[in-house]
Amino acid sequence: MREPTIHEVTITGGFWDDKQKLNADHAIFYQWQKLETTRCIDNFRIAAGLKTGFREGFFFSDSDAFKWLDAASRIMFHYPNPELIKLVNDFIDLITKAQQPDGYIYTYNQVHFPNQRWVDLQVEHEFYCLGHLIEAAVSHFEATSETKLLSIAQKAADLLVKDFADSTPEFTDGHEEIEIALIKLWKATDRIEYLALAKAFLERRGTIKFFPYKMFNQVMDSNRRMNIVAQARKAWLREHPDHNTFKLPERNKNVVPFWAGPRFALSALSGKYNQQHKPIADQKKAEGHSVRFCYLKTAEAMLAQIPGQENRIKPLHEIWTQMVTRRMYVTGGIGSLPLSEGFGRDYELDPEVAYAETCAALGSMFWSHEMANLTGEAPFEDLFEWQLYNAASVGIARDGCSYFYNNPLTSHGMIQRAEWYDIPCCPSNLSRVWASIGKNVCSFDHAEIRINQYINSEISIDSRRHIILHIESELPWGNRVKLRFAMDGPASYDLVMRLPAWAEACTVMHNGREININESSVLPGAPSANGLDFFAARWMRLSRKFNPNDDIELIFEMPIRLIKQDRRIPKCGGKFAVTRGPIVYCLESLDNSVDIMSVKVNPESLQPFFDTNVLNGTWVIRGMDVNDAPLVFIPYMLWANRGISSMTVFVS
Known part of the structure; x- marks a missing residue:
């Protein structure tokens, strides 16, 4: 069985037609504007020699531009806006000029360290950025049948094959993604060497000897390189004071307990953080950075669909079950630890500390989709739906122009949507999923x-x-x-x-x-x-x-269902989440006069209701608490669209 191509399916109305139009008419242009104003696109102009200036942003910021290109390519097939097509074509031309003759493209090194490549791979994401370039190229090829961007991606992939087909485990990336991309590129081109390299990267993972020592050295070297960049920036600013007005947006806000830092350090040094602690066949639990983990499992599930790889199916099934039943929030959010943005222990699902990154939910959806392709089993599609409407879609505002990075299930007013972040990985990741939801x-x-x-x-x-x-x-x-x-x-x-x-x-x-x-x-x-x-x-x-x-x-x-939480979960154990259909609901302080954190609901009073006065019209659940005070539950994905507020998913 196969899924429809982008040419074979069209969204024709209803909820997702509205979302796709928002994506195509507003969100994708807004994201490009932010990539321009944060100088992410200028980095490519500087690398191409088309502009003088200072490269800004994190070492992995190329990936944010490539994810935008991926989303835009998927959008423009069904919404062929001439303005968007021009942006896409112009950016492809810019990438062509920035790419080096042998296929290398990574603006951080090209601008700041032109004589260095493939250094500090556990930290600095060269492969990750190339993976998102390759994914964008495959999406563009599927949408347009044009090969210009695909040729750029193949040059980059050919360089990886040349340099790493026979390399050691030290040359595996710290952030999984390239494996997914290479498998997609193999399917698009029928070039078996791309599949072979993806398989090699997977099988080498978790076999680096003396990993803590090597990881520590790479962290120190990466910090040294960042200090060189920081000093160079100071010198640039002295000579170009007009540049002084520029700064990146703020980091996302989240609750960070005192123990988060030490646990992050231990996770990183042990290899758990980036799934380097054991060979993947021996990894039995969802551990480490949740996005990286899900991208790894997505690639494994893609590989398991190939004849001869069936031995991977049972372990994938078991670890999916462990994640879903022990380390996932009721919204479908995953990743309970701040700083490490990763999984905690079983039942460690504190609703206020919850990181539950938007990209982690998307990564889990990618994995579940491939598991459904692999096994034909319904639970994988069920989780995909649940996360799509809750843990993922909460990441974007109703106007498509502000976002959540992390998604707690209880907030006392500290968390609010932002127009952009210094690490804007989620907006375009969400846009590319919305754009191709028909598949x-x-x-x-x-x-x-x-x-x-x-x-x-x-x-x-x-x-x-x-x-x-x-x-x-x-x-x-x-x-x-x-x-x-x-x-x-x-x-x-x-x-x-x-x-x-x-x-x-x-x-x-x-x-x-x-x-x-x-x-x-x-x-x-x-x-x-x-x-x-x-x-x-x-x-x-x-x-x-x-x-x-x-x-x-x-x-x-x-x-309407009241979903009881296991009593071993901190702060909300024994409490209930209110759901209807595939939607999780929450209490937001703007709609309720009672203390929402201590509500005891009368379950017999709960009724669905389309309320034209809430969020310009949406389905809510109205009811009463045990003292007959009125309650209004709104969809969790819609909270924080009206300014600062408190919120909780859980009631007694």
């Missing part, structure tokens, strides 16, 4: 169509036989979905539809008549710290010959 709707082959996500869309299933599937969905707010076939004549398919874990049951109608349908058995799961049971998700199978304009309607039961 996640279904999978199909000549005999089966599997509906993974209920999103308004039109999918070309078989262009030869002119078979098109139309999906009309009320989700995430409503409970009805309609599927309709448009085709020239009858066609036989197994239509397989996900019954989400949040739906207690589903009524299925065929051409207006209720029918019985086969359901797959529920997979064995495990008790979950966050109270969610993704293993309850299953498939509904309808096998028959479908006729033109056949209509299948799904009516999901969508009750």
